[in-house]
Amino acid sequence: MSIWAFSFAMSNSASDIKSAIFWRRISAIGWTSVYSLMLHFLILISNKKLNSKQTKLLGILHLPAIINMYIFSFSNKLAITQHNLIKIDLGWTSRSIGNGLDMFFRLYYISYILMSILVVWIWQRRIEDRQTAKRAKLIAYSLFASGALGTITDIVMTSLLNKPMPQLGPIFILLPAGSMYYAVRYFDIFKAKISKKEEIILTSEEKENIFKNISLGFYTASLLTFLSEYIPYIDEENAFKVALLKALIICSIGIIIRLIQNIKKENIKRNLTTIALILSVPICLFMFVEYGSVTVWAFTMILIAAATIFSKRILLVSITIVSIITQILIWIVHPEITLVVDKYDYILRIGMLVVAFFIGLSTNKMYVSKIKDNKNKVEFQKIVSDILFDFLDINQENFDWKINNLLKEIGEFFHVDRTYLFTINPDNDTMTYSNEWCNRGINKEVGTIEEIPLDVFPWWIEELETKGIVYIEDVDEMPKEAREEQEQLHRQEVKSLVSVPVMVNDKIKAFIGIDSVLENKIWSTENIEMLNIMANILSSGFMQIKADKEIEYMAYYDNLTGIPNRFLFKDRVENAISLAERNERLVSIMFIDLDNFKSVNDTMGHDGGDYLLKEVSDRLSKRIRKTDTVSRFGGDEFIILLNNIDNHNDISKIADNIMRVFSKPFIINGQEVFITASGGIATYPIDGEDSESLVKNADTAMYEAKDNGKNQYSLCTPDMKNEVEKNMKLSNDLYRALERNELSIHYQPQIDLNSKEITGLEALLRWKHPKYGMISPVVFIPLAEKNGLINSIGKWVLKTACRQNKKWQDMGLAHIKMAVNLSGIQFINENIADDIEKILKESKLDPKYLELEITENIAIKETDFVIKVLEKLKKIGVSIAIDDFGTEYSSLSRLKNLPIDRIKIDMEFIQGIKKSPKDQAITGVIINLAKSLGMNVLAEGVETAPQLDFLNQKMCDYVQGYYYYKPMTAEEVEEILKKLKESEKPSITEKVLKPQYS
Template sequence: MPLPYIFSLLFLITTAVLLFYGLYVLSLNIKSSLHILFFILCLCLSVWSFSLSISNTAQNYETCLFWRRVGTLGWGTFFSFLLHFIVIITEKADILKKKWIYILIYLPAALNVFVFGLYEKIAVKQYNLIETSSGWVNVCCNTFWNWMLYAYDLSFFLVGFTLLVRWAVKLEEGDKKSKAYLICLLFACSFVAGTLSEVIINSMFSIKIPQIVPLLFIIPMTQVLYCIKRYGFMLKKKNSDSSDFHSILNEDSRERLYLNFSIAFLLGAFVNIGSMYFTKRANLEPVLLFSAFMIFIGIGLQAIQQLNIRLSYKDLLSNIILSISIPIITLRYFDYSAIYAGIIPVLFIVTSIAFSQKHILVLNGISSLFTLVWIWINSPSTIVVRFTHVDHAVRIILLLSIFIVAYYINYVYSKRLIENEEKLNAQKLLSRISSIFMNTNENNIEERINEVLKLCGNNFNIDRTFVLFFPNGQKTMKYFEWCSDCESPMNDAAKEKKVRKVFELLDISPFQQQEFDSLPYLAATMEEYMEKEYVRDEETISTIINPLRDKECVIGLMGFESAGQKLKFKEYHKETFKVLAHMISDIMLKVDAEKEINYRANYDALTGLPNRAMFMNQVRGAIKLAERSEKLVGIAFVDIDSFKYVNDTLGHDGGDSLLMKIGERISSCLRLYDIVARFGGDEFVIMIPQISHVEDICAVAEKITSSFKHPLTVGDQEFFITVSMGISVYPIDGNEVESLVKNAAAAMYISKENGKNKYTMCSSFLQKQIEVNANLTNSLHLAIQRKEFILNYQPQVNAQTGEIVGVEALIRWNHPQKGLISPGVFIPLAEKNGLINHIGQWVLQEACEQNNKWQKMGLKPIKMAVNLSLGQFLNPNLVEIVENILKKTQLDPAYLELEITESIATYDVEYITSTLNRLKDLGVTISIDDFGTEYSSLSRLRIMPVDKIKIDMRFTQGIYRGTKDESIIKVMLQLGKTFGLKVLAEGVENEYQLRFLKENQCDEIQGFYFYKPMPAEELELILRGNKNI
């Protein structure tokens, strides 16, 4: 075969392969723009390659030029579509939202088609076609439009290649990333090789070769196709379950069958061109016309599959087209090979077996028969192959035989498919029932059982389905029934008669004194499946009964009845009934067990919510269920923020009403099977069972906190309430109820310490902290008796003179194993466990005794500052305790300073003011510690009887740092002067801070710049030598 024809055949094969690639990908998802673009890319390359196939062996220059211009539709637009495709596959589709981008991409392509293809006056000047030994070759012309074409190809390719490389870099390491890099490499190599062959070799060397770019680009396109199948670069659409009930082919099989049909027709079209034009050198026009017909059939089959009509109609239309093509194809090739042409109809008939619609098989059979009869009638008497009338008859007989066999195969195959679909429907039924029973409880058991009976009746086409349930030890019998539209529901008397008839069929007597009674024993040898017939109202009733069992005991029956036909089911139906009976038995027993638990449960008298005992039982049950089902259980401990203040405002009755509304508010945020319980006081605990992810618990917590953004109304007053929550999760944070609740409570305290109105998840660190705190709490009870507490003292000096004017008593815990423990650790523990008053009383007495001891030594009297915690201050006996300690230690009250925090002012103002005034009456000094960090208010400074404010060290640390702290300190100092209060600055550590405070008339200084906290003995030496700084 001459070299030009070899190249033409290569181009033709490339055309077919690329077109097949495009059709395959398009069939995966015809609605996806990515799939459509890939198809268009393949189509462009196919048009390009096909034009080269025809033009390469053209008989004259004009024919070659014509097909070269036709090829412009492919190569002139290819790089625009390629760039568009790359933009989408590399996830850069956002840039396509700008409409002008499309103009930028596709305007050069349109210009190429116009200049090199459509506009003849310009187009003919752009080609320099030379006939060589390898076929017609285009030697590039140095025209303006050719240079524009080179710029278009190069720029578009470089942009696309850059996007591909960046996309490959971002992919996760693995085989997919390496394949992406390979695609980049193959595209680059194809482009470079194509440029070398067309632009450089043909223009600069004497050797001339055809344009092989389409042959080269088939390599990267093949790699892209491989990645589509292997790595899901372009996902396949989900097939819808829209096939007819008795369809042999499912959706996926149908698509594959019609795709193969289309490919076969397209392949036939290209084979026709290759054999008739390139081999036999037949006239090009009829060859192209018949190939176009084949391509039309192939594309038409795919187009029909996209129509929004029933599948049976699609099959009918498709097979009408196929039946029409039978005579055309057969008669087309009869002149060349009469024997093999007659075999063509057999292929269509055999294929028809795959369709359950028999008329399709009949249609193709009739078309084939008429085609052969036509050939028989119109065959010339002088045919090259000797083929007698007997031969025609034999051929027809053989065809009829094939038709009969195909028909029988179709019948058997259809029947088998129906059985397979029935099995599949049975599995779907059981899955659906399992899903229905998943959230069944005593409130919806009747609705769910009736729903299941309806599903069974419709699925098996039965007139009536029923369930009898008589658990051992119960005097009542439960009856559930569903009947079709042709049957009417039975009244109570009819139901009783029906139940009697059922037990008569089973030869047992479950009734005593006309009442439903328990069944202590029900046919232990009863079959798992029983078929019976009996007469009711002159109608023969066919019934099937399955027992409901609990281990070896029969606790009920499930039955199916039909009055129209005798019920007969196959073996796989019987197995389905057994599984169904087992599922119903399980759910009935489960619901009865839940009722028993709920019956014994107790509830909170005030809110009507479950109390602690019931909640703990429910959580244990949920943990067992979660252990079997491998699910999570969430525990949320909820505490109402500042409830004591609200309760004091409303009174106890109002507080109780508020608690009820809070319980209702929390309950409204939960699922039906979640549980909220009141643990006592203002504490609620929530159980969230059967969850799959911890995030689900967080979502509930968010919902609860958000719900309290709306006020609660009690009487005529509205209250904005916030809650603090702690959350623990089984089995992550514990396997026992007690540990889960304890961990949740600990997490709740973290929420309160972090600002309230939030939730905190328990963690391994928090669990460890809980254990540490528990050990510390145990030691804390004996710390005073073991004399483990010690006091350090930090001097307070006059800002101007540097003279020590007072000291602050600071407690430390010298733990025998852990060493010194900061008060920030054990003071909160003491407050939680009610030890703060004992510890605070010890600190106050020790400090007063030490101050009195120094005065007896002859040292200059100074003030002793002692901190009062919130728990101490709220002690109604505080004033009496201070008074007794002053008397006991014989310390002058003028030398005792009590420090309180601003947060105390948020409680009952009258109580706070009264207590402070009573302390002032004793003669002690009152100061506000850490002023400016919490609830600073001018009104509080005006009302509260205090003598000194202490600026928190966080403001002091901001001096000379370019912050706003200096301005705040100046304001505090001015406030102190305005209200006649002394001002002390804490945390002074350097000369700059001291200078600033002195310049702004601060009264007193406390910090490491002067003295650190120290034992009494060390401070005594300093006091003896106290002098100005």
């Protein structure tokens, strides 16, 4: 291109024809090769997947260029012939001789330009980024403009005009070169980087309206052209034809522009419109070239002004460039011209001004409308931003206030008379008029509209579900199937409305609406979209509230039964206490525990147990008063707040009514299940002044009810509280009892009724409290089990008893058995057998001198586990005894499978022998049963001679009790054993056997 332009300039200013031809031949190197080079370049850029072989084949593209370069540059004979130079005022120009070689060049450059355009067009369709694609189109347009303008000036005009004009090809070729530079420099088009999308200023409809107005301007201009070209020259022979031809040409441009707007595809419509407007400039101006286009040139300013409002500059730039080039051409054709401006010219100018005014007016309306739209969008975005920020902390307490504020913002923004929110209740298929905002002078409807069944307004609901909107421009023209809705809207004096659904989890949770009461109103699509945005904000608010409710439910309600849990219950108790303190009323807590609930789980399964808990909670919830609260405390425990009580008599009446819940059976899986409950009641302020102390004391009273036989309730008493307080003190002191040497072991001898010898000792744990004195094992053993101290205390008892027995044996005293009790918690310890074996090894006591006593309730539970542990103990060599036999529900089938050596009859039966024939019978049965199973029998609590005589008659093996010996210290036992050793007989003397009652 540089060679072409520079050599062309040198040729144009040459002093003689020889020099001019020389430079023309040099310039031919440029203008013959530029088209093939351009096509080659565009193919490479647009298709980067070409391999090296395909790239080499592109060299064929340059063959026509080489031929033309030879003809117009290198061949002396042909070059001189083809360059037909003529001297004009502006320098040397060339007029085509029109031979075959000229035609070959024309075919070459036109076809290569068209192929270049095709390559670029195909390329831009493959580009994903639309902005980059549009820059590629700019190159295509510039190629077309360059080829078209160059053909017109250098071939057509030069051939038609009597006086040849300068050739402008070097100037026009700058168009594609400039467009490529522009695309690369500012948009890096050939790297195909993604650029940001430009803002859409005008919609397709608005652009179409502008072009329709421009086409209307061409229609008007065609009429003015006909009048101005025909009337002044009416007497001339061809005046009508010339005027009509010019008018038809201008009118045709308008028709073409108008028809293009009917094309569906936006890209094609935009491109064809741009081409039509660009071509209209040279066509219109050259029709009046003999007048220097003195008036008509101004129409290009109208097009330029109209193009300024488009976001894409392609139209503005193209029209401006073509207008400038066309003016240059006219300047060249008519450097100077003298004209007479008459009345027709002024009329034409006025007409053009009127056309420009109406086009400008239409454009101005669109521009002002667009400014208003942008202002509304900015305002709406601010409202949305404020509401979104406002909704960040939405909760159940401020929900209504924030909804009302949102409705107010919507109403003021849309300039409507009423905005409202209906919430839909899926549980009962109703909708509630929950929130409303009204402009001044508009009557409020909130409170006047009750819950409405959804089937009352079926058309409305169907519109929301199927179309996602209820849009009514005129209430009077609603369809027949919407009669119910129409009547309701007439009652509210609504003329127009829009309503959109608020969706939560793909279901309609509510719908928001805007009403126009004073006038009929039409809402645009943009307004509806804005309303939908507000509905989406509302949707997020509803979801936040739903999430809060779910979190609150999980935090304060029981998942199984749905009633309040202990956390919510505590909060309500504290509130009730505060109110009772001001009103001087009573507040009671009733603690309920289901009796034998485990048996329900065992027989009906855990699902059956869960169902029972739900049924119990349901019955309790229905039985209590409205001011009361029932809560599931955990497991099978329920706790009830009895609020606003006048006196203590009312407490018992309310409790009796509640306990009647368990008088009827529960139906589980079609079966009747009877279950009882034990309850305890504590009352504010007598039994506690806060929820924690009231619940604790109610729990204490409940256990008192269980101890009294279950299926009843107990009121908390001072004795209960004192007992609990004492037990708590004892429980704390028990932790340090071993360290302080407060624990000791007493031993009670066991007597063989046949030989009257001491055959064994039972180790009995004692605790001497520094404040309370001797504490019964019945009191502190359960505390030790509850606190987890029983294992360490139990080990200490075993170690002490074994060491003591071994010590006596080492002293040469009688080798007798030591009986030690194992608690239930000790027994379920998996390492119990290993621990006992270790203790025996450490004390060096022979296992046969250790007897382990387990209670009957241990023996009858978890049979497989019990047998497994007992067998381990038997392998060690110790003997096993069942203590307190007869107090539980032993199964004979289980008893026969247990590796038991001895049965100890509970003292309850022994002490009733003299008074009760039944106790005599039971005792006799137990003795016979034990002997039948190969076990020996020991009777506990023998205190009288008649008891001893009865046991002798029934052939009981051993006895233990105060008739012979009370529990004694190790020192006292040691003295007795020494006396036995010193006596002549191995049996116990009468003196030794003297009863010890002290």
